[in-house]
Amino acid sequence: MTDSKIAKVRLGTDGPEVGAQGLGCMGMSFAYGPTDADEARATLERALELGVTLFDTADAYGQGANETFLSPFFKAHRDELVIATKFGLSIPPDNPTKRVVRNDAPYIRQAVEASLRRLDVEVIDLYYMHRRDVNIPIEETVGVMSELVREGKVKHLGLSEVTGGELRAAQAVHPITAVQSEWSLFSRDIEAGVVPAAGELGVALVPYSPLGRGFLTGSFANADTDLTESDFRRQQPRFTGDNAAVNAALLEPVRATAEAHGVSLGQVALAWVQRQAASYGVSAVPIPGTRRRGRVEENAAATRIVLGDEEMALLEPIASKVAGERYADMSFSSAGRE
Numbered sequence: 194m195t196d197s198k199i200a201k202v203r204l205g206t207d208g209p210e211v212g213a214q215g216l217g218c219m220g221m222s223f224a225y226g227p228t229d230a231d232e233a234r235a236t237l238e239r240a241l242e243l244g245v246t247l248f249d250t251a252d253a254y255g256q257g258a259n260e261t262f263l264s265p266f267f268k269a270h271r272d273e274l275v276i277a278t279k280f281g282l283s284i285p286p287d288n289p290t291k292r293v294v295r296n297d298a299p300y301i302r303q304a305v306e307a308s309l310r311r312l313d314v315e316v317i318d319l320y321y322m323h324r325r326d327v328n329i330p331i332e333e334t335v336g337v338m339s340e341l342v343r344e345g346k347v348k349h350l351g352l353s354e355v356t357g358g359e360l361r362a363a364q365a366v367h368p369i370t371a372v373q374s375e376w377s378l379f380s381r382d383i384e385a386g387v388v389p390a391a392g393e394l395g396v397a398l399v400p401y402s403p404l405g406r407g408f409l410t411g412s413f414a415n416a417d418t419d420l421t422e423s424d425f426r427r428q429q430p431r432f433t434g435d436n437a438a439v440n441a442a443l444l445e446p447v448r449a450t451a452e453a454h455g456v457s458l459g460q461v462a463l464a465w466v467q468r469q470a471a472s473y474g475v476s477a478v479p480i481p482g483t484r485r486r487g488r489v490e491e492n493a494a495a496t497r498i499v500l501g502d503e504e505m506a507l508l509e510p511i512a513s514k515v516a517g518e519r520y521a522d523m524s525f526s527s528a529g530r531e
Contacts, residue, residue, distance in 0.1 A: 198244030199496045202476055206395035208349050208370035209275050209318060213496050214463070215247030216240045216489065217401060217482030222259045230262070233484040237266045241273060243493040249373075249399070249480045251279035251323055252308050256286060260311040268313055276312065277399075279323035279353060280304035296326035296334040305346055321351035321373055331359050332366050339367035351399070356531045357386030364394050374527060376400035376469075376477075378409055378447065378462050379431070379440070380519055381512040382528040384473070392475040403466045403479040408432055410459035411448075414441045431517030439516040446507045456498060459488075463495035465508055 200213045221233040237248070248267070250259045260278060267276055280301055283293045308317060320341065322334060341347040349370035352363055363369050372391055374383045376398065383398075391398055404410055406426050413420055415437040426432050431440055444458065451461045463479060470477030481492045500508075519526060 205370045205397040211247040212244040215480040217480040219254045221484045222262045239486045240489045246274045249277045253282045264313045275318040277319040279321040282323040294324045294326045296329045298337045319349045320347040335363045335366040354527045356527045357390035360390045371397040373399040379405045398477040400479045409462040436517035460495035464498040
């Protein structure tokens with residue numbers, strides 16, 4: 194690949210200008226088993242060299258450990274990058290399968306102060322509500338978030354895994370810069386309501402897991418046998434048991450497209466997200482996660498791949514044939530409420 198930097202795009206109507214692809218940093222210290230901290234740090238530096246400027250984390254990733262890990266890199270390059278983090282979702286250390294969601298005002302204020310402290314910055318560029326607490330009106334939650342903007346603690350607001358209706362209600366309170374939701378060849382439920390709403394309102398999409406948590410790259414075929422005990426993907430229905438075998442077979446058209454272009458399966462998956470977003474007329478900055486330099490180089494190169502109409506048609510049926518849900522409990526996702 195070349196060392197030319199990836200193109201820049203604007204996040205939404207009034208958001209910051211960022212590289213056309215971001216970096217999901219969760220796996221550098223959480224969820225995907227053992228990691229090499231030195232290689233992860235080198236990956237961050239390499240991503241920035243390639244023009245990746247949106248770096249995504251959350252306070253839930255390792256109980257704040259991911260934010261702390263990223264802090265030295267962020268401080269060293271503060272004026273060159275955009276920091277995105279999140280509040281509202283916690284995962285008890287003694288029960289990694291459990292999810293606790295809070296969107297109340299005292300919790301939000303506590304969370305932002307803790308993230309600012311761990312990140313060791315004065316302001317967070319993009320602050321997301323990680324998950325929706327359905328017991329609290331979203332207008333109330335966004336109202337508190339808007340106060341953080343006025344106080345100079347946050348620059349831009351984001352939402353994660355919300356419905357189209359929830360996005361519209363939030364936008365009526367304060368401009369929303371981006372919505373982060375899973376969007377990939379395997380996960381297209383947001384196209385029903387969220388994507389059209391985002392296009393209508395001028396909100397950017399930040400697709401997470403555009404590589405299907407690695408499954409779309411062919412790097413593993415069954416989480417039960419191919420991944421370590423501590424790997425989060427062993428909890429996700431579509432990567433285990435009979436579902437995994439069904440879904441692995443769905444990669445054949447992805448493989449054929451990759452061979453035709455002389456690229457990897459993962460690059461086809463990323464190019465598909467770009468083309469799909471363009472078809473809806475929305476700005477999208479996927480955030481594939483990786484902790485290896487070689488992978489971030491491969492992912493960045495995918496921004497220069499353009500899939501044709503026939504190739505998109507070949508890939509179109511895949512999502513409808515996927516076996517298993519994205520999560521064991523879909524109530525925490527937009528699809529569970531749409």
